[in-house]
Amino acid sequence: MQIKNVFIPVESFQIQADLYLNHNGLPFVIMAHGLGGDKSCALDRYIKSYLEHGYNVCCFDHRGFGKSSGKYKNLVDKNSQLKDWKAVIQYLKDEFNLTEQDLILWGYSFSGGHVLTLASEQNYRAIIANFPHVDGLASLFKYPLQYLLPAAFLALTDMCYRLFGKAKNMSVVSKKRFAVLSGKDCYDGYYSLISENQDWDNQIPARIILTIPFYRPIAISHRIKTPTLIVGAKQDSLIPISRTRKTAQQSEYIKYFEEDCGHFDLFHLPFINRIQSEHSTFLQQL
Template identity: 35%
Template sequence: MHAYTVEPLYVKSGQEVIAADFYRPKTDVPPGVIIMAHGFACLRQFKLVQFAKRFAQAGYAVVLFDYRYWGGSTGRPRELVSIQEQLSDWRTMLMHVSQRKSINSRKIVLWGISLSAGYALELASENKNIQAVIAQNPFVDGAESAKNFPLNLLPKALKISSQDYMGAKVGLSPRTLAVTDPSGLCFVQTKDAYAGYQSIIHPDYYWSGQVPARVFFNLMRYRPIQNLRKIAVPVLYIASKNDSLIPIESSREAATNIAPYVDYYEWDMAHFDIYHGAWFEKAVAKQLDFLNQHVGVS
């Protein structure tokens, strides 16, 4: 087990500054590095810290970052989810990490969960400087995931999304939707979503639970599954059979598209289970095996 330090890291991305934590294991040679970010509407201090610590203890460097508008990163309006700008932040962090002399730039791994796993897979389809990808419950097909949204609530959600989008054009304050709400209109309407989000939030860090509604329509149109046949690096893909957010059929199709580069696993769990208990331990063990096989610690 390696000792490690955690250092603050600030990287310019467009007009904004991205805040990150750099987990640096104490090794004699520059280690491989894992770039990590959370899924939809979360902060880096939430449940990804437990993964980052385990990777650092195993001898891998980790860069865990907040998207612009979130957490310690700059940008307004706060807690805005912009798919294109978040992808840009990933590209910025990838470029920054590849230029750091303290790590091995030939051993860069992209690590994502839910929406960020969709980003990681999309980036792997366009970038040849990545060693491997770890994707947990990846959001790969917004059109299919949208089918889980209650049909009777869809017109109202789309209306608010359009109003927020048009209002932003003329400088109005955002119209927001709750990320999840057990009794009202929200982004994630599935029965287990409220308890799932509550289980990963860190109470010491501010999280409003509200997101500008303009992203709603863009989430439905986001389909990284269309580009996955371009991936030519090892991918560890972990899917949940009982996932109420990501249809298992989408994961199976995605894995087929990535073959023969994918190690695909379906586990009998729900979307948020992988953060907790035995499922977390199983996931970490599988990921460390994958990393040791394809990246390695010198």
Template identity: 30%
Template sequence: MTERRASRAAASERGERDRPPRDSYATRRVAFDSEGDECVGTLYLPADADDPPVVVMAHGYAGESSFGLPRFAETFAAAGYAAFRFDYRGFGPSEGDPLVLPGRQLDDWRAALARLDLMGAVGDGRVLWGTALSGGYAVSLAAERSDVDGVVGQMPVANGRSLLASHGLFGKLKALFAGLRDRAGGLADRPHRVKVYGDPDEFAVLNAPGAKDGFLSLVPRESTWRNETRARTLLALPRYTPADDAAKVTCPVFLVAGTDDDLVPYSSVETLADRLPDASLLRLPMGHFDAYTVRFDEVVAQQVAFLDARL
């Protein structure tokens, strides 16, 4: 085990000991319909709060909501906020085909928000919490809606091309071919899949240094998640640019970025912050996955402080 992986493992074990008391919140399973498929999420309700605002959460590229998000949700609930983490169609317990397409997953977000509007256990406050690709989704949604009270973006993707930056010219051509192959094969029910993560010398959507170890550190031991995704995502990602809508966001936004992030460059998050009318940026010397482990306490404390100040 490398020193970096050992430190992550130790931080993970320490995090299990430091989690909020179980009696400080309650959980319930919440299902909702998205384009005919049932999506599933977990709602965390603080023990001593009436009609609390809700932090709505979903994972980044090809992740499931059990990959590191429970610890954040528990902390928010212990601080007096409801939290709702859900899985996109095709991921975790949710029904459907596991396609990572921005337009499709944004529809899942809209369906999740519509379901919360029908629940009497929570108040009207809505904060969108996203990490990596879902951080970009949170910005896109806030730009189109008037019922969002805040956004928390953790290493948010401001431009989908940044996720493919490590591929080089040959890798980008291979990605284009793989995406076209999947799109054509899908018409004949012969989808083409590629790895979600891999080492830098492997062809995978995420193959920047540290992506493999970082992603693996989030996957629970009991998970049946598979390291594969439909290749057509490689055609959709370069066209997704949530930073283009940043000027339309009217609610406050709190961004977290790592200066050592090899997946989402710090400069891209800084540019996103500059385009948002009301944004604050937490800059930390960390890699893409460190917010879940060695930097968790610092990151989540700042996020709770943002919620306290804005809600």
């Protein structure tokens, strides 16, 4: 196996990606992390599984995260991140003479919403969306009411800072739950993905609080014609499981699998073994 670290241009920025090449003609699995995460946050646990099954893997960081450049550090913006995905897809097509049928898009949480959105626009070999963001408006109703106005004020402040090319940050997770991800399990859950010596920046521009309610892949999932696996978490503190189930019902091309676990258990035993097995079975049946 060969590992290559590459930088992929998008607009005036560079997306850093790691390519794991088995050189055996099997498809590429393209992966990126969810809201606030980078590829060092436990994605290796899934990369290893796909490599063992012979797939090639491309794992990248959205602009502003990790070693990818961007106008703002750690900005979570669905429009720019979708452009990042499209740039990575085009790079792989050009570099390795591939088509969409050679590509499997893999997302988790916020990036799970991205791969569903991309599948509504173009047919790929397969889509795997793990505990995906499907309805920002429904997720807003899970936000602690006592923190909603202060968070909105911080987000409006960030919007004003934006006019001057600056950002007002907010914690991704917090013990007191005043953070972008405010579920009861989010602080311990997110830090369970961080290795002991890892320098993870628990800060993102606060404007996401105002924009995320308008990101609703559930509204376009009926257009999906790519074989798609959606994995839901019954005890998800961020994404209402009823909306995940509803999304999975929108297209005959979507297969649904559910675990009785929380939003961060995708990366932990015993759930990781069962979910990886479900991924493998789904891909073998294509």
